[in-house]
Amino acid sequence: MHVLGREEDERRATGTPLPTVRLGSFLARDGSAGAAVGVDADRPHAGVVFGKRGTGKSYTLGVLAEGLADAPGVSPVIVDPMGVFDGLRAAGGRAVEPAIRPDAIPASAWPDLLGLDPTSGPGGVVWRAVADAAEGAEAASVADLRDRVVEADAPDTARRAAANHLRLAASWGVFDADAPPVSSLAADGSPTVLDLAGVPEAAAAAVVRAVARGLYDARIDGDLGRLPWLLVDEAHAFFDGIADPALRTLLTRGRAPGVSLVCATQRPGALPSVAVSQSDLLVCHRLTAERDVARLAEADATYLAGDLASRLPTGTGEALVVDDATETAHTVRVRERRTPHGGASPRASDVAAAESEGPR
Incomplete structure (x- = not known):
């Protein structure tokens, strides 16, 4: 398996297998699947997942969460502003209503x-x-x-x-003086989903700030043994607001204490430049807006030289993956999830079919 985010000498090392998240497989030019592709979970990382609505960005975030739930020594915490990650309970996870002091x-x-x-x-x-x-x-x-x-x-x-x-x-219902410490969200390896669907924007931002900073402080203070991964969907909504300082701290200083951050968004142009410049892993589904493609180009990698727009995938579930650790870019097909995905759009045809069947 080719492992993104892992140095070549680490790949050749023998002994205990290093924690790895199965992402999918290389996509050949003829559309066939190639060798398996994984993501390193042994070291902390900063990453971004880009993609237009409906191209698979939230799905990919769920794939990462599933894999992290299986990896030893780490613990995924997922910020779910749209209520699409409830299916992770099937992977032993839990969805919690946000409560912070x-x-x-x-x-x-x-x-x-x-x-x-x-x-x-x-x-x-x-x-x-x-x-x-x-x-x-x-x-x-x-x-x-x-x-x-x-x-x-x-x-x-x-x-x-x-x-x-x-x-x-x-x-808002998110403040509780008796709320458990943030470190409890990542105390074991099961995925914890912070259900922010329907929570007011300011309240959701307060929760993200408290959780991001709380995980960072818990690692600094030695109160959290596992390495936490904070996965933030619709991340553009949390920058340039109350959560911005804590997220920037994880991007610029999170690796030293061992806190990973992955930001997923359909509006990469709305993310600050630091989100791209500090990321060592970039997963990009389909993009068409000029501003969004320009933000991707800020990765400023020589191995992305050329017409970037022509290299972006067009199919749902396909992604261009930029791996800064090995200075390479690949096209991959993200694997199918084991747990239900709640991000699909409803269809009027499905409603009409159900109505035609009538009451049972």
Whole structure:
């Protein structure tokens, strides 16, 4: 098996097999399947999965999650904003409703989270309330923060506005002072799916920030034995927002403590350049938008020289894979998943057929 992300000397090493995720097989020019292709899971990696809607990017993310669930020493955590990864339960995984402690978001980020100007009266009141609560002996709830705001030494209008925004945050249902530590999401090798379908955008971003930073800190502090892989679907929605700093930390510094990040998106042009430049593994399904192809070209690899657009695959499930470890690019066909995939679009013809059968 050709293993992406693994140096040639590691491939030739003998002894215990290294953890590997089966991705698929090489795709020959005549469309036939060639040798098997895998992804290295022994070392931490940063990767991106690109593709137009319906070309297989979420499917490929599920393939990686399945393989990581079988690999020793690692633990996949999947951010699922669209509710398409529930089928991973068949691989021994679990889908969990997101719950994070309010202090998982630093005080300086709370005004932005609530849509407040940090230099305004309400924004400043919230900032001070969260900072003061962080100095306490016990974790504060959003209700505790609201109480602190009500008692703050600030104009009535600022306190009322701040309290109303915190009331909104409480309604999101993602903050819990008694939430388990983020490290518990990756305590064993089974895939953990963070079900963010229907969660407000700001709340989902807060969860992604807390989880990304929590996994990083847990490895730094020695509280997590396994090497976590954070797989983020629709990743473009989480950059340039409250989750952006934590995701950038994993991209630029995650390898040292052993935290991997894979970002999947149908809008690669909306990702920051660092997401491509720091990735050592790039999987690209079909792309047609000029801006998206240009972002792919920022990989700036000599082995991608030439007309990049002509090298992109056209069939569903096919992908151009750029492997920075071996400085090569290949066309592959992603293998079939063992678990159900929830990303397929519904069809009106299926509905009509069911209606024609009538009630049973």
